[in-house]
Amino acid sequence: xxxxxxxxxxxxxxxxxxxxxxxxxxxxxxxxxxxxxxxxxxxxxxxxxxxxxxxxxxxxxxxxxxxxxxxxxxxxxxxxxxxxxxxxxxxxxxxxxxxxxxxxxxxxxxxxxxxxxx
Amino acid sequence: xxxxxxxxxxxxxxxxxxxxxxxxxxxxxxxxxxxxxxxxxxxxxxxxxxxxxxxxxxxxxxxxxxxxxxxxxxxxxxxxxxxxxxxxxxxxxxxxxxxxxxxxxxx
Numbered sequence: 001x002x003x004x005x006x007x008x009x010x011x012x013x014x015x016x017x018x019x020x021x022x023x024x025x026x027x028x029x030x031x032x033x034x035x036x037x038x039x040x041x042x043x044x045x046x047x048x049x050x051x052x053x054x055x056x057x058x059x060x061x062x063x064x065x066x067x068x069x070x071x072x073x074x075x076x077x078x079x080x081x082x083x084x085x086x087x088x089x090x091x092x093x094x095x096x097x098x099x100x101x102x103x104x105x106x107x108x109x110x111x112x113x114x115x116x117x118x
Numbered sequence: 119x120x121x122x123x124x125x126x127x128x129x130x131x132x133x134x135x136x137x138x139x140x141x142x143x144x145x146x147x148x149x150x151x152x153x154x155x156x157x158x159x160x161x162x163x164x165x166x167x168x169x170x171x172x173x174x175x176x177x178x179x180x181x182x183x184x185x186x187x188x189x190x191x192x193x194x195x196x197x198x199x200x201x202x203x204x205x206x207x208x209x210x211x212x213x214x215x216x217x218x219x220x221x222x223x224x225x
Contacts, residue, residue: 035214037162045154045162045205047214059212062119095161104152104167104209111161 002026004096004109011115012086020112022079022096029072030054034079035099036070038092039111046092050099051079086116120145122208124217130225137193139220141206146186150210153182153191156219157202165204166191198224 007021022034036048049060051070058070069082079096094112097105121144131137141151149169154162164173166182169189179194193200201224206217 044203044219045156045207045216047216050212050214061213102150102210104164104207105154105162106164106167106173108161108163 002098002107004098004107006096006109006112009113011117013118014087014116016086017082017084018086018114019080019082020094020114022109024077024079024098029074029077033099034072035097035105036081037095037097039095040089040092048081053079088116090114091116119213120147120208120215122206122215122217124206124220126220127218128221128223130223131196132225133196133198135196137196137222139191139204141189141191141217143187143208147208147210149185150208151184151189152207152209154205154207155202156205162205196224
């Protein structure tokens, strides 16, 4: 069965960088992409960007351009999302989700809580 | 960018009631519209995609309709386990946009 396992919770200082991993199993990793979504405390869902595992192409929301880097490692079927220059308002749960072109997000990781605080 | 506006933002209804949530896109998105359910402290769950196709395993009391700019999610007979926040999402192209959510409670 399809499963996305994310890395554990983190506490970061303002100005630091964050790297969240998302290990996929149960399907052909290269046949789908991965999208990243975050949810600040008490707030809604916010799409951050996607990466095509097949060709490595990425697209990010304008808000995160220049600050987010998405990569994949096909040898370990793991996707990574790195967010730099962290601020307190980056405190959120970060989710990975399986993504296909013109497809909804049918499987999600369990979420990674990131707290940005000095 | 396209905006997705849900209404109402919150809703209280009784068990057995028919509940309808609407989602309006600022531009036409054909039927590239999904609905997600998120229970408190849980991961979002895909309920409906392509505006009206029920995801496998989702109870048949959930249904979706619409095309273009106006969409609805209907729960035909509200159950206690349906307490959650519901989000619409347009997914046909970047940027992917979620509605702001509708919080559903039991009266």
